[in-house]
Amino acid sequence: MPISRTNCPTCAAELACHFAKAVEGAEEKAVCPYDGLAYRDLRAGHDQIYFGGWRKMDASPGDILRAYNQIERHLRTIGRALGDKDLPAARRDLAMALDALQSGDPREESRDALRFMDHALSYAHRVIDDLLHEMGLPPHSPMDFAEWFNAAEVPFREEW
Amino acid sequence: MIPLDRYPKEIALRDGARLVFRPMVREDADRLAEFFRMIPPEDKMYLRENVDRLETIEKWAEALDYDAVFPILAFAEERIVGDATLHRNRAGWKQRVGKVRILVSPEFRHRGLGTAMIRELRHLGEKASLRYLMAEVLEEQQIAIRAFEKLGFERMVVYRNFVNDQKGRLHNLVVLAYPMTLSRDELS
Numbered sequence: 001m002p003i004s005r006t007n008c009p010t011c012a013a014e015l016a017c018h019f020a021k022a023v024e025g026a027e028e029k030a031v032c033p034y035d036g037l038a039y040r041d042l043r044a045g046h047d048q049i050y051f052g053g054w055r056k057m058d059a060s061p062g063d064i065l066r067a068y069n070q071i072e073r074h075l076r077t078i079g080r081a082l083g084d085k086d087l088p089a090a091r092r093d094l095a096m097a098l099d100a101l102q103s104g105d106p107r108e109e110s111r112d113a114l115r116f117m118d119h120a121l122s123y124a125h126r127v128i129d130d131l132l133h134e135m136g137l138p139p140h141s142p143m144d145f146a147e148w149f150n151a152a153e154v155p156f157r158e159e160w
Numbered sequence: 161m162i163p164l165d166r167y168p169k170e171i172a173l174r175d176g177a178r179l180v181f182r183p184m185v186r187e188d189a190d191r192l193a194e195f196f197r198m199i200p201p202e203d204k205m206y207l208r209e210n211v212d213r214l215e216t217i218e219k220w221a222e223a224l225d226y227d228a229v230f231p232i233l234a235f236a237e238e239r240i241v242g243d244a245t246l247h248r249n250r251a252g253w254k255q256r257v258g259k260v261r262i263l264v265s266p267e268f269r270h271r272g273l274g275t276a277m278i279r280e281l282r283h284l285g286e287k288a289s290l291r292y293l294m295a296e297v298l299e300e301q302q303i304a305i306r307a308f309e310k311l312g313f314e315r316m317v318v319y320r321n322f323v324n325d326q327k328g329r330l331h332n333l334v335v336l337a338y339p340m341t342l343s344r345d346e347l348s
Contacts (some may be wrong), residue, residue: 088286088341089279093312126311133279138174138272 097123
């Protein structure tokens with residue numbers, strides 16, 4: 001299967017980072033870790049930003065601007081998935097994500113741009129989890145996919 | 161108006177356990193009593209009523225009124241493993257404020273059930289046209305507090321040495337509130 005360098009044919013993620021992994025016992029080939037999961041495009045879109053270089057100490061202004069644009073596209077995708085579903089809490093979180101994104105435009109030299117972008121991503125995550133809850137599924141856990149993203153830091157996980 | 165057509169609702173936890181959420185009905189009294197028997201005594205200290213008495217639970221079951229208290233039970237097969245309630249006032253200055261209470265059996269703690277129940281109550285609160293949801297949690301219950309905060313509840317106030325357990329020890333009480341969906345005008 002030819003490997004796209006722009007979009008995964010399964011989850012539609014923009015980068016091909018998760019293609020790098022080889023399947024055990026086989027030659028390296030295209031594998032999507034989100035294959036078969038509900039809302040795989042939303043999960044993949046979230047995780048690409050979540051594990052992105054913009055959150056590292058040495059992130060360049062270009063990394064940050066790219067992440068900002070990714071979040072914007074991600075929120076639009078979430079909005080389409082939400083459609084006219086009767087999920088007011090998710091709709092509220094999406095509105096708050098868009099609000100946070102607007103406040104965090106790195107082109108406007110906002111000192112808190114990173115913080116607002118981070119908030120936007122957190123609200124987006126909540127919307128994804130609301131969509132999953134409606135399907136009776138557990139919340140999305142980015143850390144389950146960390147190995148596909150070369151993530152150096154693994155925060156602790158806790159549940160209630 | 162809380163819609164009942166979403167129940168019974170199947171919920172999967174991250175570890176693969178499959179549960180069913182549905183509102184409590186009168187016939188659940190015995191199973192609810194059994195659920196409370198599984199709750200450790202130290203946790204029962206914080207409950208408002210003596211749930212060791214079957215009469216207490218039978219009284220709840222007899223007086224079920226979803227407009228005042230909407231109890232959602234989590235079932236693992238036939239067993240109740242979680243109890244979440246949304247308390248509302250029909251009239252008065254707090255009629256748009258719902259109070260939420262959640263209790264999870266020990267074997268289902270730290271598995272995401274509490275979070276799923278908060279999410280469910282949040283949805284119900286929206287459907288009931290409430291303005292705020294409020295939760296009161298002992299400050300020691302940090303995981304529960306973080307779960308509420310993760311879902312958008314904000315810490316409003318901490319009352320120092322405010323509540324006592326059944327042994328008379330004082331505890332700090334954290335009050336969290338969740339602002340419900342803004343109106344269309346407010347969102348625009």
